[in-house]
Amino acid sequence: GLGSVLGKILKMGVNLLGGAPKQ
Numbered sequence: 001g002l003g004s005v006l007g008k009i010l011k012m013g014v015n016l017l018g019g020a021p022k023q
Helices: 002-019
Strands: none
Touching: none
């Protein structure tokens, strides 16, 4: 459902923020 999609996007965002080193 929609919640699943939002959760997936949120997870992707967290991965990008947590996995991308700030230089």
